[in-house]
Amino acid sequence: LSDRQIVQAAQALILEVGVEGLTMRRLSAELGVALGATYHYVPTKRALLLLLARELYREVVVPDKGAWDQRVRALMINLAHVVGRYPGMASFMNANLDETTPVELNRALIAVLQEAGFNRRGVNAVLSALFFYVAGMCSGGLNASASKDLVGVDVNRLFEDGLDILIAGARASLEENRKYTGRRRPG
Amino acid sequence: LSDRQIVQAAQALILEVGVEGLTMRRLSAELGVALGATYHYVPTKRALLLLLARELYREVVVPDKGAWDQRVRALMINLAHVVGRYPGMASFMNANLDETTPVELNRALIAVLQEAGFNRRGVNAVLSALFFYVAGMCSGGLNASASKDLVGVDVNRLFEDGLDILIAGARASLEENRKYTGRRRPG
């Protein structure tokens, strides 16, 4: 029994029954081991989920070519697909943002946005808008059968449309809004 | 013992200990009643939370004056404040979007966006972007002590900045993106 086995079994279990259905007992059963054994490797269920989250983020591809908006777009779509595969994971990550922030992805995006011309305030605003949008979409939207007002809508297209609007906003702010670019003037 | 009493007690409890800490037993204790009595009025904990969510949405003020972007902005900020008061509520609503969609607010926003010139695809895109952004922000961001990269940031300003960028994107799409406005051309 090893850390890697536990992570793998937990991932398989989440794919089957979601984070909601993942249970320390079920996980132990899946591993063919007593409950206490699992706790010998993982201090807590929460810690296990945090570990899985970090593992997931490492799967996300960070593009290094193309214009800043295309890079941002590609990264967020990839992120959504990676996280969206595991039902309930986005909800968990969203509710535990403090310990779940993808430091590496963040750094990469910050660099791209700074290079594009955003100041610190702009970077923070665009970043939070992007992450919260993707998090929200993954938690509730991408797997939902779609609400009544959205019947017959392709959820994937909807996701990309929203993302495009968000990025268009970033582009527009870069051109016309001093608050988010260059230096702020006093007063 | 009445429905209203239960809703009120549940709200008070959530303000104190969050949705996570809201328990059918604690709720019954707060009401000074046995566990079974609560279940006589509320079929399930989930149903109770759905009821609370609908109750919350009724508090949101729908502005009826001003430009479309200002109206959208005001409504979403108001929504965030109403929902953000109750810790864990946004997470629940986000994870249960199907039964939790604020039909009235949706209708109001759809009308505003249509009047502004968006077609159905555009309305859906803007709407989902707005709701998911606000949901994400309420679930994870507004109450969080802020992540490492965002230290010293005013969360309220961050929220409004992101919202402004999103709305700027909607404005830009309205002017320059055929996909979201007017009629689509074939091919």
Add this chain to the structure above:
DNA sequence: ACCTGAACACCGTTCAAGT
């Protein structure tokens, strides 16, 4: 060190029994 399995303190939900 690694593993077992009983035990503890909780849950949500149900239900016979009382008034």
Add this chain to the structure above:
DNA sequence: ACCTGAACACCGTTCAAGT
């Protein structure tokens, strides 16, 4: 009809006891 409280089937977590 309204309410009680025990009971059921689960949780996460702990821990003495075994090897």
